[in-house]
Amino acid sequence: MDPAKTENRSLLGSMGFAGMVIGMIAFGYISDKLGRKPGMFLTTAIIFVFMILMAASSGPTPQVLINCLIAFRFLVGIGIGGEYPCGSTAAAESTENPGVKKTHQQRYFVWATHFIIDMGFPVAWLVPLILLWIFGEGHLRVVWRGALALGAIPPLLLLFVRIFMEEPEAYKKNSMKHVKIPYWLIIKRYWPKLIAVSFCWFIYDWITYPFGMYADTITEGAIGKNPPLYQVLGWGCLINAFYCPGAFIGAFLSDWLGPKRCMIFGLVMQAIFGFALSGAYSYFKKRIVGFAIFYGIFLCWGEVGPGNNVPLFAAKAIGPTAARAQIYSIAAASGKVGAFIGTYTFPHIMARFPADSILQENGIFYIGSGLAVLSALVAFFFFPDIKPDAMADEDVLFREYLIENGVDVSGMGISRRPGSPTSEHTFDEKDDAKAPEVAVQKV
Numbered sequence: 423m424d425p426a427k428t429e430n431r432s433l434l435g436s437m438g439f440a441g442m443v444i445g446m447i448a449f450g451y452i453s454d455k456l457g458r459k460p461g462m463f464l465t466t467a468i469i470f471v472f473m474i475l476m477a478a479s480s481g482p483t484p485q486v487l488i489n490c491l492i493a494f495r496f497l498v499g500i501g502i503g504g505e506y507p508c509g510s511t512a513a514a515e516s517t518e519n520p521g522v523k524k525t526h527q528q529r530y531f532v533w534a535t536h537f538i539i540d541m542g543f544p545v546a547w548l549v550p551l552i553l554l555w556i557f558g559e560g561h562l563r564v565v566w567r568g569a570l571a572l573g574a575i576p577p578l579l580l581l582f583v584r585i586f587m588e589e590p591e592a593y594k595k596n597s598m599k600h601v602k603i604p605y606w607l608i609i610k611r612y613w614p615k616l617i618a619v620s621f622c623w624f625i626y627d628w629i630t631y632p633f634g635m636y637a638d639t640i641t642e643g644a645i646g647k648n649p650p651l652y653q654v655l656g657w658g659c660l661i662n663a664f665y666c667p668g669a670f671i672g673a674f675l676s677d678w679l680g681p682k683r684c685m686i687f688g689l690v691m692q693a694i695f696g697f698a699l700s701g702a703y704s705y706f707k708k709r710i711v712g713f714a715i716f717y718g719i720f721l722c723w724g725e726v727g728p729g730n731n732v733p734l735f736a737a738k739a740i741g742p743t744a745a746r747a748q749i750y751s752i753a754a755a756s757g758k759v760g761a762f763i764g765t766y767t768f769p770h771i772m773a774r775f776p777a778d779s780i781l782q783e784n785g786i787f788y789i790g791s792g793l794a795v796l797s798a799l800v801a802f803f804f805f806p807d808i809k810p811d812a813m814a815d816e817d818v819l820f821r822e823y824l825i826e827n828g829v830d831v832s833g834m835g836i837s838r839r840p841g842s843p844t845s846e847h848t849f850d851e852k853d854d855a856k857a858p859e860v861a862v863q864k865v
Contacts, residue, residue, distance in 0.1 A: 426485075430485075430488050430492070433492050434488075434491065434492050434495055435765070436762065437492050437493075437495055437496040437499065438495045438496065438498070438499040439499065439758055439761065439762045440496060440499065441495070441496040441497060441498065441499020441500040441502070441503060442499040442500070442502055442503030442506075442755075442758050443503060443755045443758050443759065444499075444500055444503065445465070445468075445499060445500035445501060445502065445503025445504040445505075445506075446503040446504065446506050446507055446751040446754050446755045446758070447751050447752075447755055448500070448504065449461050449464070449465060449503070449504030449505075449506075449507050449508050449747070449751070450507040450747045450748040450749075450750065450751025450752070451747075451748055451751075452464070452504075452508070452747075453507050453508045453511060453512075453747035453748075454597065454598070454599075454603070454744065454745055454746070454747045454748050455599055455603075456599070457589055457593065457597075457599065457836070458508055458511060458512035458515070458589055458590060458593055458747075459512075459584065459587055459588075459589055461504065461507070461508035461747070462505070462508045462509055462512060462580075462584050462587075463581065463584050463585070464504065465501045465502075465504035465505045465508055465509075466501070466505075466577045466580045466581050466584060467501075467577075467581060468497065468498070468500060468501030468504070469498055469501035469502060469505075469574075469577040470574050470577040470578050470581060472494045472497040472498045472501065473498055473570055473571070473573050473574035473577070474571065474574050475490075475494045476490075476491055476494040476495065476498065476570045477567045477568075477570035477571040477574070478567075479491050479494065501577075503754075503755075503758070506750065506751065506754040507747035507748070507750045507751040507754065508747065509535065510535050510733060510736075510737050510750060510754075511737055511746045511747045511750055512589075512590055512593075513530075513531055513534040513535050513737070514531055514734075514737035514738050514746075514813065515590030515591070515592040515593055515743065515746075515813065516530075516590045517530045517531050518590075518591075518592060518810075518811055518813055518814055519590060519591050520591070524810035524811065525677055525810070526677060527677070527810050527811075528673070528676035528677045528681055528734060528808070529673035529674055529676060529677050531734055531737065531738075532669065532672065532673035532676055532730045532734065533670070533673055535733055536669055536725070536729055536730050536733055537666070537669040537670055537673060537730075540665040540666050540668075540669040540725060540729070541666055543662035543663075543665055543666075544659045544660075544662040544663040544665075544666065546573075546662070547655050547656075547658040547659035547662060548655075548659045549569050549572055549573075550565050550566065550568075550569040550655055551652065551655040551656060551659060553565045553568045553569060554651060554652060554655065555652070559650075559651060589836065592743045592813055592814065592817065593743055593836065594835060594836050594837070595743075595817075595834075595835050596742065596743035596744060596817045596820075596821075596834055596835065597743060597744055597834065597835060597836055598744040598745070598833070598834055599836050600833050600836075601830075601833035601834065603744055603745055604824065604827075604829055605745070607823070607824065607827055607829070608741065608742070608744075608745050608749075611820075611823060612740050612741050612749065614804060615735075615739060615740040615804070615805075615806065616740050616741070616749060616752060616753065618800055618801075618804035618805060619732060619735045619736050619739070619740050619753045619805070620752060620753045620756035620757075621756070621797075621800060622728055622732050622797045622800055622801060622805075623728070623732045623733075623736065623753050623754065623756050623757035623760065624756045624757055624759065624760035625728075625760065625793050625796065625797050626724070626728040626729065626732055626757060626760070626797065627757040627758060627760040627761035627764065628760035628761065628763060628764035628793070629724070629764065629789075629790045629793055629794070630724060630729075630761070631761040631764055631765050632764045632765055632768035632786065633721070633786070633790065660714075661714070661717075661718070664717070664718035664719075664721045664722060665721055665722070665725050665729070667722055668688075668721065668722030668723060668724065668725030668726045668729065668730075669725040669726075669729060669730055671726065672684065672688065672725055672726035672727070672729070672730045672731075673730060675687070675688075675726060676730055676731060676734065680807055680808065680809075681731045681734050681735060681738075681739075681805075681807075681808045682731075682801060682802075682805050682806070682807050682808065684726065684727070684730070684731055685727045685728060685730075685731035685732070685735075685798075685801050685805070686727070686798045686801050686802055687726070687727065688723050688724065688725075688726035688727020688728065688729075688730075688731070689723075689727040689728060689794045689795070689797050689798035689801070690794075690795070690798055691723040691726070691727070692720060692723035692724050692726075692727060692791070692794045693791040693792075693794040693795045693798070694791075695716060695719055695720045695723060696720055696787045696788075696790050696791030696794065697787070697788070697791045698716070699713075699716055699717065699720060699784070699787045700784045700785075700787040700788045700791065703780060703783060703784035703787070704780060707783075720787075724794075727794075727798075728797060732753075732757070733754070734808070735805060735808065736749070736750045736753040736754065737750055738808055738812055738813050739805070739806050739808050739812065739816075740753065742816055742817055742820035743813065743817050744820070744834065746813075768786060771785075771786075771789065772785055772786060821834070
């Protein structure tokens, strides 16, 4: 491949990752201090504007056009990254709003966040495929520009929807929008859980993103090298669709088994299928359909386990409402750093295996499966159980923790100000009744 093309492709992906990490960190703070609604509105606007600009990119030379795409991809990445702490925390808190069934809280979160992301993977291949069917290979400029322009429609629709949305009840009652957030006290209380969840998210993305290289193996085995663009897009859509069943069905398991047990179960099953693929790789390579099926099942178990549940833990189990978005952003950014590192390190790791050895091809499954076992052990020893209304319970405990450490909690909530007559007693009657029950859970 032309070195310039390789560098451009690398830069396009790298700048996207960089923008996402910056967006996560920046909008974690914005979401906690300004609100979930303003944060989500801003991120959606950023994505819409710069997707349109990507579709309209131009320049006097092809390289200038590509430079525009790279720059706008970075800015779109900021918006996408900002959606993680803004949208995910709002979704998590909304699952505990009055009227939501306690036995459905975890599945609603997964469906509103990770499952929708997974649905986007095959759609991202299907849209240009449909445009290619309509306009043909003689009009590829229309295909790629049209795909980007159509990608701006969902955020445009969300802009209108989010105008009328309400802040979640948890944020209304427990935010520290008008007062200084006691970061040191938060770090002392939550750092073990934050490190454990960030580590597992790092490992999950470090494995998941590089595994995309096997899409080429399946495509080449099914349709040969240098296939028509139609077939490349079609197989890409099919392979990426493997993620969706795991995310959808796994959402039920998160409620039935509990997120911790579900995550461990998914990781163990993923490791089993990964080791099986490693050992039988020579057999499956000659039977590409069987390899594609087993590879798809391997990906599905990854979604049942860490794909669904690591974001759930990051949103619900490692911090209070007052700093939830910022804590979530740290964990999510750890994942994207893992994805970036994995994409660049896996080829070098594979190259270290003996030349002309089968390990050059199947070694990645041994590594991925071993890391899945490691993540399962981390989850077993360091992840808490998440029960219904876990965030509401933790907010009560967090208020008591602040009071014990001499922090004035009278300014907590979006309608409070420091020094209000309610002073420390900002619980409503429901919380006040619950406080003695959850106080015994303090750690």
